[in-house]
Amino acid sequence: MRKKTVNLSTVGFLLFSSFALAQEDSLVVKDSTKMQKKDLKVGDNRNVMLNASSNSGPREVNIGLPSNIGGMTILENDLPVVYFSWPEMPNQVWRPSVSLEKTDLLRMDQLANTMGDLGFAVNSYTQTGTKELKGKGKFTTNNYGWIQGDVNVSGPISKNGWAYTAGIFANYDPGTYKLGFARNVDETKIVRAGITKFFNIDRGKISVLYKYSHAYSIDNYAVFRYGENGEVTELDNFTIGKDSFVVRDGMVKFRNNLTGEYYWTRLAGNDNVTKSHNVDVVGNYLLNNGWNFKFSTRFHFAKAATVTLTPISIFDVQESDGYKLGNNGQPYTGSVAAQFAMHTPSTPVTNIAGRFSLNKQVGNHNLTVGLLEQFYKVNRFTSNRDFFFQTVERQPQRLVSPGTDSDGFYNYNAGTAYHSGIENKLSVYASDEWKVSDNFSLHYGLNLRYQLLDGEFSLAPRHADFVFQPGDFSNFKNNWFHIGGSLNAKYNINKNFGLFANFLYTEENRRLESYSQALVPNTSKIKSPLGAIGVFWNTDYIQLLSQATVVKKNNYLARFSLVNPSNTTQAELLTLYYDIQTLGWTTDFVVKPFKGFNLHYLLTFQNPVYKNFNFTAFGKDYDYNNNNVLGIAKVLMEVDPSYTIDKWKFWASFRYFSKQYANLTNVLYFAPRWETFGGINYTFNKNLDVGGTVINFLNQRGASGSINGAELITDASPYYGKLLTGNYIMPLTFQFSVNFNF
Template identity: 35%
Template sequence: MKSFRLAALLTATALAVPMATMAQDEAKNDTINDTKEVKNRNVMLNASSDNQPRQISIGLPSSLSATIYEDGLPVSYNIWPCLPYLYWTGSAQHESMGLMSLGESAIKNGAVNYAVLSKTRRGKDKFEGHVNYTTNTYNLQRFDMSLAGPIANGWSYSLGAYTNLDPGTNKLADIQYATDMKMFKAALSKEWNDGRGKFNLFYRYANNKNLGDAYGPFIYVGDGSVKEYNGFRLGKDGFLPGNGQITYLDVMTGKTNTITRKGGVHAMNNSLTANLNYTFLNGMNLDITSKYNYANNYMVSMMLAGTGKATAADGYTYAYDFGGHKAGDVFEGNYNSRYMLRDIGWTRNWMTTAELTGKSKDHAHSWRIGANFWWDREGIQANTGVYAHTIEANPAWLNHNGSQEFAANTGGEYYDGHETKLAFYASDDWQVTNRWWLSAGVRGEYYAMGGKNAMAYLNATDKTPTYAENVRGLNYSVNNGKVTRYSNKWFNPAATINTRYTIAKGFGLVAEYVYAMQHPNSQDFAGPYMPILDAVNIHLGRAGIFWNTPWMKLVSQVSLIQQSNYKSRTQFTNPNNSSDVVTIPITNDVQTMGWTTDVVLTPFKGFTFHGLLTLQSPKYKNFDITANFSDGTSKSYNFNDKITTGVSKTIIELDPSYQFDKFRVWASFRYQSKQYINKTNSLYFNGRWETFGGIDYNMNKHVGFSVNVVNILNQKGCSGSIGSADLVEDVSAYKNYLMAGSYIRPFTVEFAAHINF
């Protein structure tokens, strides 16, 4: 169920906008020269959530979360099961924030993606404080504070507190707050030898209850557009029952448990980070960062699993008294199915990164050597099931054949694993001539992993039970059979080369190549069969021009990115019977060709405009499946050269900003063209704009105010999937089709006050 989980969690808990001041970066010469960080990208502007960083498309399927670095190390060792955004948010406690470039991410992390970079405020030699308060038209209450000051003899401190009480825009009947997050930080700093030596010790505690549910029903018209269903207000009405009780079969024991959704969600994190930075007399700099991280994540996700229409003979009844109906009354009509994921995940890891940097005597070379030693223990118990409720605002749970849960643990997971990454990397930025600049880096990673799990099948293709005939995907539980141990060791290389050649003043050529290899991690061993162990290879190549003038910085490039062996477990529905669903482990490649132009304009004082245009063609490659359904039908499908689902072919970003006197007016407009719903490319959602804007007013150097608007155009931004349509080519049955999906935040006005002292 990994791909189902990926798509659903992305839409359920995606990413938005407290830090509008990051919307533009002033035009600087390092638009080209800086290869380590990426400018002019709205890190914290997200249309779906207001306290998480957005993910930036590079033409490959998105991950569950953005990769987030804090103080030189990842917030979470793995993205799953402890998602990094549960323990991190942009706040006054950060002194800087940006994006790690694709090449830098490959060298430092072995992955090709943009990663958020953040640094916690260090101690100061003079007392200073920063206090932020944010509210919005839906009664958000967010308090954010950071204090720093001296102690004595080069020692200093910083303290931070953050609390976010967000009821959400759609008032859910079973909870008070969609997000209830509290985070506390403390830092102790020491400087010596005239500031050449610096030591920092950071502590973070985070506690988060993330209970939001950004889903709702609507009518899919059939031409890419949607319309309202039965008066349901997307973004305003809740689509979960007020009775939050969930009954499920425990994946560990096979016994029945009952919890409330509110009581079953809790993410907690303690981390301690030590950093030593020392600059030697010869100019070389040594930076060592080490962190111990302790995190738990208890989750109850109610993801969408499709809609249906029940007759009296289908076995659906009301689970309790509701709207004039008695518990046990037969239900007839439209219902919505939910795929419940009751995850209990944990991680304990120790990560250390060391870097030594320096320059050659003639300053032509800026070199770096580094090492990672990362160790992780983690595990998961994933309980799954399907549930049904009525389709209306604040609906009611339904029972099916007398039970709230059905298809129990068909996606059940369990593992208790450990991983070790020992990596060495090196890079060099070389000014070869006055016109030619070259940067190159390599990484070699020894990756060992192992642990124990409970597999019901021998492997992903030969589903021969390895134990207990009653674990063939139905009511799967760990105690049904023996626990199996697994162990693997791999070598993961990565490399990047980046060059620039100046033809004339301010004008020249740029080119870049990035490569990374990855192998399965512990999560891949969580399911009921052995995963496919083939390596994932990612290649990115791009080339183009740059053009710099006193009022313009422009880069325009063509690119090709490929990822092999993209692995997922995907549900396919029998086109002849919507209740006949099979889960198939699939492996395919993805390839995207594109053209991107990024420009920053500063035509007159105070005005900055950032624009980005991406035209791309993301396609499946080597994607052949055979679906065998329970009614005996079998059909093979070839999705080669089909456009990947959920990825747009055209992306536009427009970010104007104007600063005058004590005011700053800004806006950000992002466009995504149509996205395909199914792999046959026969159904799609129309393109949409995501719009933001605001006014900042600095009364003086101590006090400022801002008013921000989210979703200025009040678009619905609907997206989702129709499982029964993934294999269909004749879409006549999907005109004016009732479905449920996700949406972006409705029109929202935010108010913020900032105090600096």
């Protein structure tokens, strides 16, 4: 075996920070002195689009709590690009594009005040029609054959205030590994068109914008050997990040949980494609009394289909165990990987939303009041499920065994999912930025939300080979009232130095998706308070912020498949509700020692731990209160130097993640690792620039996740040398881009 040592890879990020988006392939540090006058947040000096794991969208912003299913919230024209991140994922309808007029990051307090949600959000605005002819374009490629074309044109239609916009985005990404059945692991096409009407005397404008998207993506995993100190080593027959662990023919068999019909799906075919139509009516109008009326409405219709494969275990077999290659019946000995497969057939999804607000500067107050309406309907969501075995190698082959059918599949629809219905959220919100005095300012906001669920679900047990019967379905209806908001205070002790304090609070209950399984979910209120206190120091050469933070969230839902550490033949399914609390301290500064040079540095210490985490399994009581949360690093660091001279820009980004725990007892973990980026940009003139980016220039490998079946073990040594699977960062990759505009 090749003894190449590799480290952990995840898409974690820093605690309680806020970011500014710049070019996708370069880090642009903002004028932090101006930034500080505008608002006071840690980490406004980086690019969240710089993603070490994927080309498809922003990286996840870590706040010391586990991320949600869809990762970072993405807004377009002040509304979520998808109402819920399953089965329609945000990156299936939205990508960074020249057809977006502006992209930035919505701070946690802004998201809490306007949407009533916890976390950060990328907020983008569609390019509308322009009074003058404008064109923008970008072409991107890399050494693995990635091809991305992106172009937008806008201009006037007539002299009486009408204008148009049109754009096309096309992405053909083969990833960094070769599939056995298709070229691309991601194919996404987005077409946009719109018209704009400008009001007289610069009162504002109104735009009608159409967007069509067509996308599929395929996830890959790595297989590696786990060792002491959380390190993993590559196998001789599998290179992390460069080999595919997706079944060679790309075909998976399922059973329809509504009809009982057996059918095959193709990972690169229509069974895995999401198509959507989106119409936005957006704009603003300056009223006679000085209030600015801003509006954004959306009509979104999609048919979402997904196929996902998740490795769950690896074990060894002998010829006597009866495993055979599925394509030719040849006996197989060696390592076998068990895969969990899910397919959501094309599911109609409807989202109708509107956000309306009034804003005005009144003396020392910048006032905003608004209304947000979100209607969501999903028609008979199903998730057909089964399991199969495959070989452990690059482009693995499917296996047939005594426990499977003749095609190699078993446990059809064990744990299958179903729900159907509507979800509606109606919110009113208000915020104020109050400059109390020259030294003291307050920002505060309040969000009041009414949520309604009305749908259909089933409590029928989901055993193997399960198919729903007509009498299995029941109706449910729930409604809740939520309060959210924030309070931020800043006090300047002198011109350059001061103190600040932040408080944020959100509430939520369950979603339609919570009714997918054969149980009535715990609908107790989920509360998320967050508090922070810190100091800031601003001069012409350094801008520094340092803050301590605490955040807590209750009523998490998790389902574990536990294995008895005293008898590994015994397994038990457990549904558990618990809390998480995180204490953190973050220091963030930008230094400008001489012209053209910027150095951004951020360091976070955090301690995310479980609370109210206890249960009984195999006749024994377990208590994991204050154990470290799986998959979240305790130390996060980022170093971002850049230097600009004449038409050249040189930049780099180094991100450090400390070890991350892989089982509940915290005896298994993955070693610390770095994510690295670097690049050069050259501007020919105001109309043309080029850039080169290197991802993972230290060429680290890595994997992340939890270790199945190991939740209760207290001795790590039996797992040393075992084959495991996990996610990973991209291998050494060279990207090249050309940007033009006229």
